[in-house]
Each structure stands twice: as C-alpha cells, then as structure tokens.
Amino acid sequence: MSLWSLLFPPRCPFCRRLLEKGETQPCLNCRKTLPWTGERQRVHGSFFGVCVSPLHYRDSARAALLRYKFGRKTAYAACFSRLMADCAEKRLVGGYDVVTWVPLSRRGLRKRGFCQSELLARGAAAQLGVPCAPMLRKPRHTPAQSGITDAAVRRANVSGAFSLREDAMPEGKRVLLVDDVVTTGATLSECSRLLLMGGAEKADCLTLCCAARMKE
Numbered sequence: 271m272s273l274w275s276l277l278f279p280p281r282c283p284f285c286r287r288l289l290e291k292g293e294t295q296p297c298l299n300c301r302k303t304l305p306w307t308g309e310r311q312r313v314h315g316s317f318f319g320v321c322v323s324p325l326h327y328r329d330s331a332r333a334a335l336l337r338y339k340f341g342r343k344t345a346y347a348a349c350f351s352r353l354m355a356d357c358a359e360k361r362l363v364g365g366y367d368v369v370t371w372v373p374l375s376r377r378g379l380r381k382r383g384f385c386q387s388e389l390l391a392r393g394a395a396a397q398l399g400v401p402c403a404p405m406l407r408k409p410r411h412t413p414a415q416s417g418i419t420d421a422a423v424r425r426a427n428v429s430g431a432f433s434l435r436e437d438a439m440p441e442g443k444r445v446l447l448v449d450d451v452v453t454t455g456a457t458l459s460e461c462s463r464l465l466l467m468g469g470a471e472k473a474d475c476l477t478l479c480c481a482a483r484m485k486e
C-alpha cells in the first residue's frame with residue numbers, strides 16, 4: 271500500500287465514508303439514497319442530440335460536486351466519471367469516435383487549479399474505451415453560468431466565449447461532449463455548434479448532474 275493511500279484512503283465522495291482500497295463506486299448507502307435521474311432522463315439542446323446525466327443536481331450530489339470543484343477534491347473524479355460512463359453505456363446508443371470536454375478559460379483554470387470537466391471526460395473515456403482529446407478552447411472569460419437564471423441571458427453569456435482548437439479535427443466524428451452540470455444546455459449547445467461547424471457528424475453530451483427540470 272502506498273503512503274499516499276495510507277494518508278488519503280478513498281472516501282465516498284457523497285458522504286465521505288471510508289471505502290475499500292481501489293473502490294470507485296459510491297458507498298452502499300449512497301448507492302441507495304443518491305438522487306438518481308432514472309433511465310428515461312434526457313435533456314435536448316439546439317445543437318447536441320441528447321444529454322444524459324446519472325444524478326440530479328441536488329442534495330448530496332450537489333454538495334459533492336461543489337466540494338470537487340471548489341475544494342479541489344480531484345480524487346472524486348474516479349467515482350464521478352465511473353457513474354457517468356455507466357450512464358452513457360446504458361442510455362446512449364451508436365458509439366463515439368472521441369470524447370472531449372467543455373474547457374475553462376485560462377483565468378478560470380488558474381483560479382480552480384484543475385479543469386473539472388477534463389478529469390471527468392478522461393475517466394469516462396477510459397471506461398468507454400474511446401479516445402479523449404481537447405477540441406475546444408475558451409479564450410474569453412465569462413461570469414459563472416450558475417449565477418444567471420434567465421435562459422436567454424445564459425445563452426448570451428456563452429455566445430462567442432468558446433472556439434474550436436486549431437488541432438481539433440472534428441471532421442466526420444461522432445463526439446461525446448462532457449461537462450459537470452447541465453442546466454439550460456446553453457454551454458453545451460454553443461460548444462456542440464462549434465463542433466458541428468467544424469464538421470463533426472454529431473455531438474451528444476454527458477454530465478454528472480442535471481439541474482434542468484425533468485422533461486419525460
């Protein structure tokens with residue numbers, strides 16, 4: 271056993287109970303009580319086909335995601351990305367050529383210290399057996415979407431904030447785009463629009479949490 275795992279044994283990201291070494295599932299209790307979205311949950315957007323998410327953005331799921339993002343609990347990514355890949359395997363069909371993620375601006379990355387959606391994308395891609403590559407950049411820093419409730423203002427806030435990387439090569443690819451939370455889908459739509467304009471065959475989305483109202 272490494273010193274690292276003695277010092278920092280894995281914990282359930284949702285309740286912080288100690289887990290067995292190497293365990294990446296939530297603890298048994300959380301598996302029963304987490305706010306799962308259910309198999310029929312879907313969010314549709316203007317440019318992406320569908321977005322699926324294993325958890326609702328509330329209760330212990332919301333608290334864990336906030337600790338991950340703002341408390342730098344990067345170890346949570348192992349459990350989170352597993353839940354996401356499990357969800358993608360069950361609810362998305364057709365397969366993907368590449369997994370990518372919604373990037374942070376340079377300023378955002380400096381402030382947070384890591385890109386939360388990149389870690390989720392890399393973990394999920396590894397489980398899904400699909401290559402993972404950066405395809406987007408965010409040259410313009412924008413106010414956090416979480417502070418904006420109006421859908422039109424959220425769309426305006428992200429319009430022009432992202433661009434396709436010069437080395438992205440989305441032509442003909444089926445892209446799975448990863449972010450941490452979907453609310454109105456404005457960010458995912460804007461990023462998907464860029465991927466489609468670059469020639470991607472399709473873009474679907476996968477997030478850990480869904481803050482949108484259920485549309486079933």
Ligand SMILES: [Zn+2]
Nearest residue numbers: 282285297300
């Ligand atoms: Zn737990």
